[in-house]
Amino acid sequence: MSGTLLEQTRADHEHVERLERLIVKDLQREAKTHKERLYQNHRVRNMVDSIMSATSRLIDMYEDKDHARQDEIALLGGQSASGQNVFSVFYDRLKEIREYHRRHPNARVIDAGDDPEELLKEEPWVDFSGEEANGRYLDLHELYNQYCSNKFGQAIEYSAYLEEFPQTHKIDRKHKLTKQYRNYLSDLTGYLLSFFERTQPLQDVDKVLAKVEADFEDRWKAGNIQGWEDRGVGSEKSDGISIDIDDYESIDELVELGPERLKQALAALGLKTGGTVQQRAERLFITKYTPLEKIDRKHFSKALTPEDLQAAKEVALAEAKIQRLCELVQDAIEETKGHVEKKQSYTYEEMEAEREEEEVQAESDSDEEEQQIYNPLKLPMGWDGKPIPYWLYKLHGLGQEFKCEICGNYSYWGRRAFERHFKEWRHQHGMRCLGIPNTKNFHEITIIKDAKELWEKIQERQGVNKWRPDLEEEYEDQEGNVYNKKTYTDLQRQGLI
16 A cells, blocks of 8 residues: 555545646637647546546545545544554554555656646547548448448449448348348447547447437337338338237237238238237237247247347347447548548549648648748648648649730739639729720730730721711811811801801
8 A cells, every 4th residue: 555545535536626627728728620629639538537537436435345444534533443553553554655665666756736738738649540540531441342242232432332331221131130241230330439439539429329229229119210110020022011009908909900901910020920810819919018029939930030030120220320320420421522532533643742731731730830831832822821732723723824914914823813813903904004995805815916906996896986077177266266167167156256
């Protein structure tokens, strides 16, 4: 023993309070990147686990099943429950402490005054594969190969598998009770659970699955499980009519339904359909108070046993868990789909450029904001002050240069920016300087000479350059005032000139 139970109790209480303060302080800090959020959640998860462990120890101490705590409290008053001398007990305890430290000379003493900021900067190690990219994407390649190599699956592309794997109800029923399919469900459930725990460590997985199991029992009895409406006792093509047995209080009421309806109801449940009307009603009435899994196998048809029913129920439950886990990681599934589709459209050089860019961005996330951004491909800067992705650069053709002489030989990068600049202030100012209206007729024209020639042709077509004597022939009166012909004639008629 390295200390008394009372000292351990005090230390555990202090440890719990300290961790609670650290959790609050950590969660108050805003995590800006995916990596920071992941580390923050795992730090909090580790502290919560430590609190639970300390709390469990405290409960055991307070329960005091071996009366050790009661003896220590008695010793504080100078008494011993065993009648032993107080001083001999003290020296025995001192001897134990010295012996402990002699055997553990390098034991670390945790100082409660440690800087909490150092603990909040801790980066917990989380095991992710390279394909998972720190929990951004799913890595289902092994399960994909397992799906394609078995009869219950089909040979499809990986991108198509990402669409299909949550939809387990589409798989043919005849393959669902095979060992291969159950192993596949087990592996898929295990991976989704592992991924969910690694990416969302603050979620209570056990509570989620317990709720799934509770809901499953009610839905299974009601026949509301997709793909298992017959509760595993009928075939996919069964057209049997199910009867709600809870609506009938006696066998005689079932007899009134007639032999055909009873036969169809028994067939839907996988029970024998032979015998008289009375026997059929009795056989069906058994299901009112006894689950199908516990009914004597003599009542079932030869093709079905209670073991088959139980196996079908277990498979349906595994599928229900997979459905719920897929809902919880739906965002990661969608991100994975987009990531896979993007990779399929890349060349090797583009993939390498994207990989280099991701590495550079990952390093720059941890650097100071004032640090110069490394941009070897000379990509344009995005709204966040970082280079845009290489695939976006190629998509918009930002490597293509367009020059406009009207704008003062200004360069526009990408077709979209070039087409948009004709309505912007720089091009409009250049057209005003040339005395040319900036209309749709001059769209795509960037050379001054071409713009002037087109403007002259438009003026000739509109008759602007024709001689108009009424407006352009000049006349002068005696006082030297100059008028055009129309104005001079009007004033002369009125006797004003």
